[in-house]
Amino acid sequence: MTDDYYSILGVPKDATQDQIKKVYRELALKLHPDRNKSKDAEEQFKKVNEAYAVLGDPEKRKQYDTYGPAGFGQRYSEEDIFRGFNFDDIFRDLGLNINFGSDFSGSGDIFSSMFGGARAQNRGRDILHNLTLTLEEVAEGTKKEMSIKHIKRCPKCSGAGNEPGSRVIKCPKCNGSGRINKVANTFFGRMQVVTTCDLCAGSGKTYERKCSACGGRGGVIDTEKVEVQIPPGVSDGMRLRLEGMGDFSQYGSGDLYIEISTKEHRIFRREGDDIHATVRVPFHTAILGGNITVPTLKGTKEITLDEGTQQGRKIVLKGEGIKRFRSNSSGDEIISIEIDIPTHLSREEKDIISRFRELDESTKGGGKKFRFF
Numbered sequence: 001m002t003d004d005y006y007s008i009l010g011v012p013k014d015a016t017q018d019q020i021k022k023v024y025r026e027l028a029l030k031l032h033p034d035r036n037k038s039k040d041a042e043e044q045f046k047k048v049n050e051a052y053a054v055l056g057d058p059e060k061r062k063q064y065d066t067y068g069p070a071g072f073g074q075r076y077s078e079e080d081i082f083r084g085f086n087f088d089d090i091f092r093d094l095g096l097n098i099n100f101g102s103d104f105s106g107s108g109d110i111f112s113s114m115f116g117g118a119r120a121q122n123r124g125r126d127i128l129h130n131l132t133l134t135l136e137e138v139a140e141g142t143k144k145e146m147s148i149k150h151i152k153r154c155p156k157c158s159g160a161g162n163e164p165g166s167r168v169i170k171c172p173k174c175n176g177s178g179r180i181n182k183v184a185n186t187f188f189g190r191m192q193v194v195t196t197c198d199l200c201a202g203s204g205k206t207y208e209r210k211c212s213a214c215g216g217r218g219g220v221i222d223t224e225k226v227e228v229q230i231p232p233g234v235s236d237g238m239r240l241r242l243e244g245m246g247d248f249s250q251y252g253s254g255d256l257y258i259e260i261s262t263k264e265h266r267i268f269r270r271e272g273d274d275i276h277a278t279v280r281v282p283f284h285t286a287i288l289g290g291n292i293t294v295p296t297l298k299g300t301k302e303i304t305l306d307e308g309t310q311q312g313r314k315i316v317l318k319g320e321g322i323k324r325f326r327s328n329s330s331g332d333e334i335i336s337i338e339i340d341i342p343t344h345l346s347r348e349e350k351d352i353i354s355r356f357r358e359l360d361e362s363t364k365g366g367g368k369k370f371r372f373f
C-alpha cells in the first residue's frame, strides 16, 4: 500500500472538486477497457476509479485527509468506498460502455468487484437527465424533445437474451447457482468475494446461444428521442419522473428523471412564483407622471406612473408572474422603478433646471419634496 489516492490521480492535495473530476474523466477515457486493452491499463483503471470514488466525494475525502491511507482503509471497506457512487452515470456521460459482456475478458470482473456484483440482478438503472429551461418556458410550461442515451429492450430477442429459437440451459459458469466465489485484487489486498454470476446475471440459467444483437444482456444501448410535456411552474432542482424510461432490464426497467434548471433571464429575477424587474424611467416622467412601457414574460405592457413617483417605488402587475405548479393561479410581476438622472444636459436644458431650482428655493417648503435636486 504505497500509492495514495492523490498521486494515483496526479492531483495536488488542495485540488478542487472540479479539478479532481476533470482529471478523473481524462484518465477514465484513457484507461477504460473499451479503449485500452492492455493489462496495465486495466489495473490502473481500477485504482483510478477507487481513488475517484473517495476524492470525488467531499465527505469521504475529508475522512481520507484526516486519517490518511492506512487509517482510511481500516474504516472503509471496499464496498463502503463505492457505496453511493454511480459510475454508470459518469461513464454514460463520457460515452463509455459500462455493460461489459463476457466478450471483454477480465473487464466484467472489474465491475463485479467494484459494485459487489449486485447490480446485475436489479431492475434497470434510473437515468438522470438535466434540462435547462428559459424563464418563459417555466412560466407557461413547454414541450421538450431530448435525446436520451439508455439501454433499451433488445429488438432482436425482445429482452430475453437468447438467439431466437435457442434452448434454455443451466449456466455453465456458476453451475446454476447464480453466484460465483472469487478472489479479487483490491487496493486493500486480496479479498474473497461472492459475486453474482455475470454470465447469467444471477438467474442460474442461460441459453444455448446468446442473442447476437445484445450479447445475451437483453438490452442494447441506444439514443432515443423522448418528448416530454413540462408543466408550468417547475423550479430549479425539481425532478420529473418518467416511469420505465430508464434502462431496460428483465427485472423491471428503471425510470428517467428530468432535473430542471433555469437559465438566468436578461430582465427578470424569479422569487417563488413572482418575477422581479427594474425599469428605468426619465426623471421628468417620475415627476410629472405618464405612461411607460414595461417588459412582461409575454412581451410588454403599458402602465401609468403617478405624478411624483419616488425612486425604488414598486409596482405590482397581478398575475403576470409564473403559473403556479399544479394550480390555476399565477404569481405577480413586481417592477422596481429606478429614476434615470441625465448626466449630459444641453445648455437649454440646464437653464430650465436652473430656473426650476431658483423657483424651488424661493418658495421654501413647497418644492422640498423634490429632494434629489
Ligand SMILES: [Zn+2]
Binding pocket: 154, 155, 156, 157, 158, 159, 160, 161, 162, 211, 212, 213, 214, 215, 216, 217, 218, 219
Ligand atoms: Zn437481444
Ligand SMILES: [Zn+2]
Binding pocket: 171, 172, 173, 174, 175, 176, 177, 178, 179, 197, 198, 199, 200, 201, 202, 203, 204, 205
Ligand atoms: Zn451463471
